Amino acid sequence: MKVPFFTFRDFPAGLQQQVENALVTELRKNQLILGPSVTSFEQEFSRFLGGGEVVGVGNGYDALVLCLRALGIGPGHEVVVPANGYIATINAVQQVGAKPVFAEPDGQSYNLTAASVLPVLTAHTKAILPIHLYGQSCELEGLLSLCQKHGLYLVEDFAQAQGALYKGKPVGTFGKINATSFYPTKNLGAVGDGGAVVTHDIDLASWVRQYHNYGQSKRYEYAQAGINSRLDSLQAAVLSVKLAALNTLNAERKRLAAIYHRSLSEVGDILLPVTSSPDTDHIYHLYVIRTHQRNALQQFLREKGIQTLIHYPVPPHLQAAYEQLGYRPGDFPLTEELAANSLSLPLFPGMTEPEQMYVVEQIQQFFR
Ligand SMILES: *Cc1c(COP(=O)(O)O)cnc(C)c1O
Numbered sequence: 253m254k255v256p257f258f259t260f261r262d263f264p265a266g267l268q269q270q271v272e273n274a275l276v277t278e279l280r281k282n283q284l285i286l287g288p289s290v291t292s293f294e295q296e297f298s299r300f301l302g303g304g305e306v307v308g309v310g311n312g313y314d315a316l317v318l319c320l321r322a323l324g325i326g327p328g329h330e331v332v333v334p335a336n337g338y339i340a341t342i343n344a345v346q347q348v349g350a351k352p353v354f355a356e357p358d359g360q361s362y363n364l365t366a367a368s369v370l371p372v373l374t375a376h377t378k379a380i381l382p383i384h385l386y387g388q389s390c391e392l393e394g395l396l397s398l399c400q401k402h403g404l405y406l407v408e409d410f411a412q413a414q415g416a417l418y419k420g421k422p423v424g425t426f427g428k429i430n431a432t433s434f435y436p437t438k439n440l441g442a443v444g445d446g447g448a449v450v451t452h453d454i455d456l457a458s459w460v461r462q463y464h465n466y467g468q469s470k471r472y473e474y475a476q477a478g479i480n481s482r483l484d485s486l487q488a489a490v491l492s493v494k495l496a497a498l499n500t501l502n503a504e505r506k507r508l509a510a511i512y513h514r515s516l517s518e519v520g521d522i523l524l525p526v527t528s529s530p531d532t533d534h535i536y537h538l539y540v541i542r543t544h545q546r547n548a549l550q551q552f553l554r555e556k557g558i559q560t561l562i563h564y565p566v567p568p569h570l571q572a573a574y575e576q577l578g579y580r581p582g583d584f585p586l587t588e589e590l591a592a593n594s595l596s597l598p599l600f601p602g603m604t605e606p607e608q609m610y611v612v613e614q615i616q617q618f619f620r
Contacts (some may be wrong), residue, residue, distance in 0.1 A: 253557055253607065253610045255603075256275070257560060257596070257600075261602025264500050271494070275489065275490065278489040279486070285485065286465070286485070287472060289492070290484075291546070293488040293495070297491075300415075306604075307448060307461050307482045308446065308447075308483030309447045309458060311445040311447045312434070312435060316341060316345075318432040320452075321380070321463065322378070322456045323405050327349040327350065327380075330378060331380070331407075332377060332380060333352050334354070335356060336362060338383065338582075340433075353374075353377070355582075356584050356585075357585055357590075358391075361385075361388055362445045363389075364395065370398065372580070377404055379404055379405040379406065379407050380395055381407045387535040387538065388416065388532060388533070389416045390408075391532060392418045402598070407429060407430060408427065410423045410425060410430060410431075410432045411431070411447075412438065412567040414438065415460065415535055416535045429460075430451065431448070432447060432448050432489065439498065439500050439505070441494065442495055446484075459509055462478060464480075465478060501601045504535060505536040505537075505601060509537070509599065519616055522542070523543070524543050534570075539596060544593060546594065546595050549615070553614055553615070558598065567587045570588075584605040597603055597611060
């Protein structure tokens with residue numbers, strides 16, 4: 253049997269047809285950039301999040317850059333990011349001229365916590381930029397009180413966690429201004445690039461709304477020299493369809509994760525994802541296990557037709573791109589261990605029971 257790491261299936265049944273219909277309808281409207289469908293999606297996403305301003309933008313990376321720029325973060329400022337995070341988040345900090353400062357994650361959730369961030373704060377720190385990694389919400393209360401105490405902004409990167417809750421409220425609504433991505437494989441995915449900025453601050457939202465569209469204040473009037481990072485209408489139309497199904501899609505991911513949990517809990521030398529806090533939530537954008545035999549297990553599964561991935565094999569502080577920050581191997585032991593031991597198993601809405609049982613059996617077989 254072949255099991256892909258991720259693929260699009262018609263789940264919930266009929267979704268694929270709805271997506272295709274939405275694309276054709278949108279195409280015939282003949283308004284492909286911005287326009288009413290983008291506005292509708294922004295309003296629907298705002299309602300889903302329980303309020304706030306939503307600005308659709310070109311992609312998740314741009315959303316992050318726009319958040320940081322809106323806050324006036326730039327040269328001379330430091331922004332704390334997870335050492336084990338995705339490179340896009342760090343590149344966004346670099347892009348605005350600020351310095352990314354890495355912090356080790358918590359050993360259970362793999363997310364930043366107040367305790368993990370505190371040691372790296374300096375007089376130059378301007379913001380904390382946590383990722384709700386793999387779909388698990390961060391302990392936001394601790395991060396928020398740390399921000400309050402030190403006069404910092406909290407900016408959430410919720411690209412991997414649309415619909416995940418913290419204390420019953422969706423993430424992406426706790427920070428001053430927050431960013432998400434609609435890259436096709438995300439839990440809320442478009443059929444191309446897309447992203448959004450979310451904030452409760454009207455002034456920040458207005459600034460982003462202007463700056464992301466060349467700085468246009470009125471038609472042909474430009475208040476500032478902005479950029480072009482817009483959500484297109486085809487993506488917005490698809491996102492409206494997918495958003496209506498998002499809670500169902502996330503519930504299905506949770507159901508599949510629970511099956512992995514039950515089936516793999518007795519297998520030796522595996523650490524399963526931990527979701528111990530009653531305040532946090534996990535929507536399993538990725539199901540990441542840890543094992544000392546990671547490379548051998550991945551190879552074994554590959555030979556059995558099962559595709560797995562590693563998120564992420566080389567930590568940002570050891571990438572050539574960030575040499576100038578002066579970090580060395582050993583600076584972030586947990587992050588480095590995660591890079592060496594983590595393996596993401598196939599998990600996607602519409603994955604069948606035989607597929608998942610096959611993955612479970614092959615993992616059991618490997619450790620036997
Ligand atoms: C996907 C992702 C991004 C970048 O999104 P793009 O739309 O690909 O630019 C940023 N941060 C995190 C945590 C992501 O997972």
